[in-house]
Amino acid sequence: xxxxxxxxxxxxxxxxxxxxxxxxxxxxxxxxxxxxxxxxxxxxxxxxxxxxxxxxxxxxxxxxxxxxxxxxxxxxxxxxxxxxxxxxxxxxxxxxxxxxxxxxxxxxxxxxxxxxxxxxxxxxxxxxxxxxxxxxxxxxxxxxxxxxxxxxxxxxxxxxxxxxxxxxxxxxxxxxxxxxxxxxxxxxxxxxxxxxxxxxxxxxxxxxxxxxxxxxxxxxxxxxxxxxxxxxxxxxxxxxxxxxxxxxxxxxxxxxxxxxxxxxxxxxxxxxxxxxxxxxxxxxxxxxxxxxxxxx
Numbered sequence: 001x002x003x004x005x006x007x008x009x010x011x012x013x014x015x016x017x018x019x020x021x022x023x024x025x026x027x028x029x030x031x032x033x034x035x036x037x038x039x040x041x042x043x044x045x046x047x048x049x050x051x052x053x054x055x056x057x058x059x060x061x062x063x064x065x066x067x068x069x070x071x072x073x074x075x076x077x078x079x080x081x082x083x084x085x086x087x088x089x090x091x092x093x094x095x096x097x098x099x100x101x102x103x104x105x106x107x108x109x110x111x112x113x114x115x116x117x118x119x120x121x122x123x124x125x126x127x128x129x130x131x132x133x134x135x136x137x138x139x140x141x142x143x144x145x146x147x148x149x150x151x152x153x154x155x156x157x158x159x160x161x162x163x164x165x166x167x168x169x170x171x172x173x174x175x176x177x178x179x180x181x182x183x184x185x186x187x188x189x190x191x192x193x194x195x196x197x198x199x200x201x202x203x204x205x206x207x208x209x210x211x212x213x214x215x216x217x218x219x220x221x222x223x224x225x226x227x228x229x230x231x232x233x234x235x236x237x238x239x240x241x242x243x244x245x246x247x248x249x250x251x252x253x254x255x256x257x258x259x260x261x262x263x264x265x266x267x268x269x270x271x272x273x274x275x276x277x278x279x280x281x282x283x284x285x286x287x288x289x290x291x292x293x294x295x296x
Contacts, residue, residue, distance in 0.1 A: 001025070001044045001065060006032045008049035008069045009290065011283045022294060047070045047290060050075045057081075067290055071095055071148065071277075072228065074201045090288055093147045095284045098279030100151035103196050103224045104159075106248030106270045109134060110222055115267070133245075136160040141192035142176070142184065143208075144166075144199025144227060152196050164188055168199070189216045192222065201228035209233065214240040224248040226276045229255065238262055241269065250276040 003019060005012040007030035016026050024045075027038045032051045034044075040055075045065035057063070057080055062265050066076065066088040073090060109115070111133040120127050140156045144148040145165040153163045153175040165179035166188055173179055180188055182204075189195065194216065199205055209223070209232040217223070222245045225232050229252035241247060246268035255274055263269055 002038075002042050002062075002131060003027070003045045003047065003065075004029065004036070004038060005045040006030070006048040006051055008032060008051075009047050009286065011287055015266075015287060015290075018291070019294070022291075025293070036246055051173065051286040052076055067190040067293055069286060071195070072200055074228065078086065078108035089289075091179070091286055091289055094282055094289055095277035095279070096151040097197075098282070099148050099226050099276045100155050101279075102157045102250065103152050103226055103248065106224060107194055108135070110246040110248070110268070138162075138193040139191055140166065140194045141166065141188050142196050142198060144197065145170075145173065145176065145179055145261055146198065146200075148226070149196070149198040152198060156194070156196075161194070164192070168204070186213070186216055189213060193218065194222045194223060196224040197227045197231055199227055199231065201230055206230050207233040207236075209236070217244065219243050220245050222246050222248070225251045229253040234261075234263075241266055244268065246270070252275055 001024050003024045003026050005016070005019070005026055005028050013028055016028060018024050027042075029037050032048060033054045036055065040059040041061045042061050043060055045058070045067070046063065047067045050067045053075055057077055064086055066075070066081065066086060068088070068090045070097065071091050071094070073088070076088065109259065113129045113132055116129050135156070136159060138161045140153075140161045141164050142153050143166045145153070145167040153165070157175065158161050163176045165173065165176040166182060166185050167179055168182055170179040170181050197209065207230065211233065214236055224247070234253045237247070242262075248270045249263070250272045251274050255262065257271070263271060
């Protein structure tokens with residue numbers, strides 16, 4: 001297969017010899033916004049992330065295989081992929097562990113008042129805080145029970161939390177006390193202490209968490225979004241955030257987040273620059289996924 005590999009696979013250049021040994025002819029391009037180093041019709045397969053945002057997929061007339069380096073499919077025209085019989089794979093499972101650790105870490109920072117103690121350490125100030133919370137016994141709602149959601153469930157469950165799942169395709173799963181369909185989300189939100197968003201961005205899930213959903217949440221609730229920014233309506237969140245214990249936000253509708261956004265100034269928010277997926281074993285897992293899919 002004629003295989004176009006982009007720099008979205010950070011270890012891709014180091015794996016060219018391995019791909020060629022598998023029988024593929026490989027061309028590499030570092031930056032996906034650049035001009036292609038080959039003709040569009042040359043590429044039969046691509047390993048990329050956002051290549052089709054700047055290079056329309058329709059121009060790849062001989063494309064039959066796509067391997068994404070991301071977990072989400074939202075940067076690809078999936079209707080076109082399906083209608084043209086193109087085989088497509090995502091990076092399922094590659095980033096799930098660091099993202100789950102990040103979600104747990106963020107909630108613990110809010111519950112244990114990490115910012116308060118860090119600031120007092122900076123000031124050399126000895127002052128107790130009597131408002132620390134416990135994770136044990138809290139009701140955690142995982143919205144999106146795929147690979148990332150399941151890894152989150154494992155970790156919160158280890159802290160003696162009760163786990164409820166909401167998914168587009170509910171199933172029996174021992175990680176959760178129950179898993180509900182998406183149309184049961186409202187009632188689940190009313191009961192949850194911690195809500196973790198890990199579902200994919202689709203037309204159905206865009207602005208899933210809006211004013212009406214946020215108004216259902218407990219004042220003591222904590223919202224975690226490590227999925228896609230557009231799943232949460234930003235303006236609605238700004239309107240409601242002062243009523244919650246807090247939020248852990250790694251993704252936003254507009255990235256980078258505007259410097260004038262009021263979210264920057266909220267003391268009950270942990271805000272990070274779409275960084276939750278980073279882990280020291282990602283390259284190892286991604287290579288394994290890519291090679292395994294190509295062998296298949």
